[in-house]
Amino acid sequence: MSNSAKPAKAPRRKLPAEAARILFILLGANFVVALNETVLGVALPSIMKDLNITASVGQWLTAAFLLTVAVIIPVTGYLQSKHSTRVLFFAAMGIFTAGTLLGALSGNFEVLLTGRVLQAAGTALLMPMFMTTMMKVVPEDMRGQVMGQISLVFSVAPALGPAASGLIVQAWGWHALFWGVLPIAAVAFLVGGKWLHLEHEPGPIRLDIFSLVLSGVGFSALVYGLSEVGPAVRGDATINPLLAIIPGALIVTWFVLRQLKLAPQNAALLDLGTFRSPAFRNSILLMVALMAGLFGTIIIVPIYVQGVLGATALQTGLLMMPGGLLQGLLGGVAGMLYDRHGARKTLVPAMAGVAASVGIMSLFGVGTSLWLVFIAYTLLSVSLSFCFPVLFGTAMSAVEGHLYSHASATMGVVQQVAGAAGTASFVAVLTMLSGGTAQTASISGLANGSHGAFVIGLVIAIVGVGLAFTVKADPKPEAAAA
DSSP states (O other), X not given: OHHHHHHHHHHHHSOOHHHHHHHHHHHHHHHHHHHHHHHHHHHHHHHHHHHTOOXXXXXXXXXXXXXXXXXXGGGHHHHHHHSOHHHHHHHHHHHHHHHHHHHHHOOSHHHHHHHHHHHHHHHHHHHHHHHHHHHHHSOGGGHHHHHHHHHHHHHHHHHHHHHHHHHHHHHHOTHHHHHHXXXXXXXXXXXXXXXXXXXXXXXXOOOOHHHHHHHXXXXXXXXXXXXXXXXXXXXXXXXOTHHHXXXXXXXXXXXXXXXXXXXXXXXXXXOGGGGGSHXXXXXXXXXXXXHHXXXXXXXXXXXXXXHTSOOOHHHHHHHHHHHHHHHHHTHHHHHHHXXXXXXXXXXXXXXXXXXXXXXXXXXXXXTOOHHHHHHHHHHHHHHHHTTHHHHHHHHHHTSOGGGHHXXXXXXXXXXXXXXXXXXXXXXXXXXXXHTSOTTTSOHHHHHHHHHHHHHHHHHHHHHHHHHHTTOOOOSOHHHHHO
């Protein structure tokens, strides 16, 4: 009886060989670029010393990366409609590899910055492409499982990046960060060229140049302005962030209105018809809450642990790393629960866990034990591991096939803007309530500021619990169309 049961399960749960190969190639490439995204922060002091630049100049290596991603992701919906996965993969990995080579060879800041921008451009092309391709090649009843396995890469890579970067920089210098990634990127480029074949029918979309300009200017201004809120509260911002945020928000609004007008003509750069689906719309709303709260909390926890509890940077990293690893490892379990029980039954308890963890953080004070911080942060990470695979799977499954590329691009944009907004809000609250920066505020002041930021996070998490009840799958679009 047991022998006869095994063959019945295997066909349902095993990906076709061609689909598995395509996903493996794209997943490997995305792991490289996701790892690369977080490694440079630890190396920044060494870079500043070697290139003789100030901290304000050095921060542009991070700011330029984020701005480039914000500009390019909205265009990926159009690019995926017009070009095959293989062509876009060649372009993305080619650009990323060229940027990595420039970084490895750089002897001055300008060359290094150019290399970083090219790396960001390749990263922005790859991420939405992977999500779109996954929806095309993975059977519907396996999407949650595969989405959960994917989260392992996107959670573990950022968690390992800073630790690996510190070891590499200490042993071989910051150039080794680029030399180490370069051969892996080159191999991915060659392997993808040989094996990455997927049928593609070009869409009827034409490129609206004015939408391209609005997107580039609007999103880059908005993300840059939000990133300057923290420095502005500290008193060392390059510009008043409102001078970028307000025009950026107005231009993004103009961009959205133009896309709605152009969509019936198949000329929208980013087709917002995806929001007609309640499942997509509600998933995006919850994703906004999660990204804002997640990025803000991740920023505040290290400041609190080091500034208030007196922990070292190494202790902080060790405290946070298990949570990041668990978030990736449990993604597969989350995907299987989603496939079996649907979105709502998985999301509601997961969001309750998020609210409970941030609720514990809102009670942190001057005498809090590091063990309690560890428990709260790990609970947050575990809870989030059951949120993101379900949200991605529900949102992408809710739209018709010809909108996959636009749905993945929309989610990419939402993550960038919501993450930047969350970080800006939490840092602003922390600084205002603490009466100074993380370097100048007293321990009690920093504890008060952290408490205020965590309370904001708790409010967002409670709202998220309510939104989780609204997320459920739409009727199958393909079936409705048929």
